[in-house]
Amino acid sequence: MNEKYELYVWSSYGLGAAVLLWNLLLPLWRRRALLRSLNEARDEGE
């Protein structure tokens, strides 16, 4: 790849990967937090 454009191209792909990762991980973390809170609520109810 032409060195003149390398930074622009690789930055774009890097940002794209970061956005994919953010979209992938956030629902998973939210789900775990949600399950933990549901679990706690159930334990408090028992």
Next chain:
Amino acid sequence: MWTWFHRLASPPSFYRFADRLAPWLLGLGLLLLAVGCYGGLFIAPADYQQGDAFRVIYVHVPAAALSLFVYVLMAVAGAIALVWRMKLAECAVVAAAPIGASFTALALVTGMLWGKPTWGAYWVWDARLTSELVLLFLYLGVIGLNQAYSDARTAARACAWLALVGVVNVPIVHYSVQWWNSLHQGSTILSLEAVRDPKISSSMLWPLLLTLSGSFAFFFAVWLRRLQNEVVARERGANWVRDCVLQAPLAAVSNEQSGMTGPELDPSMQSRQGRQRHGEPRGAD
């Protein structure tokens, strides 16, 4: 067919359906994206005018296409939520907004990174760029509105209204390059004219089609996951949540709690969950 759709609108049926579909969509999306990006970076030839700078297209175009598609999807879901008061449609609006916002921001930033070597400037107040920026603000508005209300249903209805009103910006973004003089090029593949008379060589087109389809598959996978979270958060007291959601993952979460190996709760999440335990109706972020 209608019966199937009707059944799908019920939260437990949807939850199970999403649980089955999301992993396949995610796998397919990541595979298509990986092959498409490899093709775009290493196999497609350099453009005769733009050189290697054109390779940004394989990130920029899917992100831009998704930014428009997701907003239209939100508007359709918003209309359904307002007319038929369907809970799942309300969740669909709220769950799609952060994904749409992230892809719109990506389209803007990758556009800037493409603009610098080709136009000589990161940003110009061009019709396409400005209307896309307005689209990002609309997404942020939906996210902000959702956070602003303590009642999830009121918040979702406000978001639905904003999605419906804001959808007028989508054709403006799409047709801005035809309606006004613009530095931005016209549609390369997303128009009937481009389908009849392709403006891009097939050696450059196939990775683009792969990254486009991969991005859409990825979007649907993460959207389904977010939708599941929204539905569970709202239906937290329902029996089906205890039966469907808490059965399998409960052991894993309990083990994690004892060892505290998993990620800590987000402070905002903790405060909201605290509020919910004290009787406030808010169920979703």
